[in-house]
Amino acid sequence: MEERCxxxxxxxxxxxxxxxxxxxxxxxxxxxxxxVAERFFGRSSNRKSTKHSGISEICPWGHERETAVFCYxxxxxxLHNPGNYA
Ligand SMILES: [Zn+2]
Incomplete structure (x- = not known):
């Protein structure tokens, strides 16, 4: 199967x-x-039980918890440094 970024x-x-x-x-x-990074919603993949206040409760882009494949x-x-390309 062919996968593309x-x-x-x-x-x-x-x-x-x-x-x-x-x-x-x-x-x-x-x-x-x-x-949209899970931490924006106050979740953390390495600390599943912790729920701290995230930036947003509802994803403003409507893509909460959706995933996609990207190249490295x-x-x-x-995704990690969007500010560098603003
Ligand atoms: Zn790519």
């Missing part, structure tokens, strides 16, 4: 041990991510 449409792969390597393969490794580059740069 939701943002840049590059062809993804899941070759073991290549994730996040400074190579074209590392950059195009598939990674699944929430559209888009995942790291656009």
């Amino acid at each position: 939701t943002i840049c449409n590059c062809l993804l792969h899941r070759t073991a041990g290549k994730y996040a390597r400074p190579t074209p393969e590392g950059s195009s490794h598939a990674t699944k991510h929430h559209y 580059e888009c995942h790291e740069k656009l």
